[in-house]
Amino acid sequence: MTFSKIKNKDGKRIKDKSTIIFNKDIIISGIPKEAYQYIVNGNSAIEWIMDQYQIHKTDKEHREAKIIDDPNDFSDDPKYIFNLLLRIITVSLKTIDLINQLPKFEVKDD
Template sequence: MPRIPRVKAADDFWAFSKAGRVLAALHVNYEQVEPYPVTFIRGDTSLVPPPDPERFYRVEQMKFAGKRPKLDRSTVIYNASITISGIPLEAYDYVVNGKPALEWVMERQCVKTDKASGIVNDANRYAIETVGDPVYPLRLFQRIITVSLETMKIVKALPALGDLS
């Protein structure tokens, strides 16, 4: 039976307890966190809103700038109209099931057809029909940057577990 590591001091226990509560609130309420202020290389709408937001913000598949093997993970091509940069590389340190959370968002916020069933999974339809905001996939990506950075800040501040034997 696997053992859960124990801390040796009560203060360390309470530090983990407090961090757990903060992380739970952060992760459960990820849609309410402030979107990370990325730099828009292309597609900055702060001065002039797009005439057709649904088309302007439509995402097919996000990808990193650059070419393999030198991908630029600080810059993401969101679609043909929008490229964002200024993504801190530390945001990729938060890993869920072996993959950075940001890469999960990039992989899932797209348009994809299931080969077996032919069902189309379209993040844009969800954004428009369910959330009511065509910018949702872009803002979600920005929010997950914030969540990733905050998560790693909390985790790195935890006390060391020491010798667990």
């Protein structure tokens, strides 16, 4: 999973967070920027999922073992990670919407 790239006004390629390339066949687009306001562990929940559900190859210490940590092996559902990402996008948007509806927190000095 990675973000799509677009050119900025200077011609430099930058991340387009409105579009996630899930794999070579699946692209998720139209993600509102507000979805990235829901923060978990210092990152947006969406970016956290993208980071945690990457295929990781063996660490340098154990290269000869050729162990691959593939999150696709965690579930028998081949759409598990895809559906999880879609749910996280939805939860992020709804959470930010609910937070924005809360009254402003005020502390009264006595």
